[in-house]
Amino acid sequence: MYAQMVKATGSDVKSLEDMTDEERAFQERIDRDEKIEPKEWMPEGYRKTLIRQIGQHAHSEIVGQLPEGNWITRAPTLERKAILLAKVQDEAGHGLYLYCAAETLGVSRDELTEMLLDGRMKYSSIFNYPTLTWADMGAVGWLVDGAAIMNQVPLQRTSYGPYARAMVRICKEESFHQRQGYDAIRKMAEGTPAQKKMAQDALNRFWYPSLMMFGPSDKDSVHSAQSMAWKIKMNTNDELRQKFVDQTVPQAEYLGLTVPDPDLKWNEDRGHYDFSQPDWSEFFDVLKGNGPCNVDRLAARNKAWDDGRWVRDGLMAHAQKKSARKHAAE
């Protein structure tokens, strides 16, 4: 199984023969689908890769609140406002479970946050695109949460126990998010011609950025081979992107909307849709900080961190006082 993986990805992942006894025993546990738990031995690269991936994932959930938070005060009905509020709160919760999972690897939430704020850590490229109309709330739920679930359902089987367990609850909530998004955009697509136009415009703007969420094509993915050998990732970026396209195109057809890809067509032989790749130079540019909203997103997170300092200091002072009292009484 492991040997097959190394061959399939053609990577420079260490072969079993080149591993130390400890590394080999670890890899064999992974191959047997055993979960790795926080206090157990793990290769340093495994720990670092998990911190990077879980940390970035957590940051994405937190930064991901901003595009939708933008519309809470302008939701068209009380019901839509309540749903959107609940969804955005859920994303905060996802961030917190994931920070907790990352903390079990020996990094603190404060350290992770500082790495986000000074640009050493990334968050998902998708959140650097603006949400211009109410229809974008439907498109984000439908496409962005849809892409997130496609990636996260397999991660429930990832090899690191705390990450896999966090994903179980997150996936349940993401599924509600996807459905509320689809319902919101369906309402627009079935509405007046102006509303349908807004829904189409949202699909036009979010289609390719959603495809980018799965990461660069397999030939440009730096981490996939090793991450798959360690079962930190369960599928390649291209596999998940294809699954997402296959699932989403019939949903767009049902809505009477057009996916903005003239080359999109069902390929009978492959049993999949053929589709155009996103503009990868745009993706790498967004990663470098040059997307439409990168500056605003980081400014908003930095402001929240600075404005919240007095709360963190107050909580810390309270905790220290409580622990000093406890020690004095002992």
Ligand code: FAQ
């Ligand atoms: N954005 O070698 P690979 C959500 C970077 S949650 C930014 O293929 P990897 C919920 C990558 O870090 C969405 N950077 O990397 C929600 C690496 O750079 P590095 C987040 C990206 O890690 C919905 C470089 O490119 N989900 O949306 C992106 O093996 C609605 C090379 O790439 C997760 O994080 C990108 N899209 O595969 C919230 C899921 N793609 O670090 C609110 C867990 C790649 O060496 C509202 N993560 N890069 O400097 C994963 O599955 C993986 O990390 C991938 C990337 C698939 C994202």
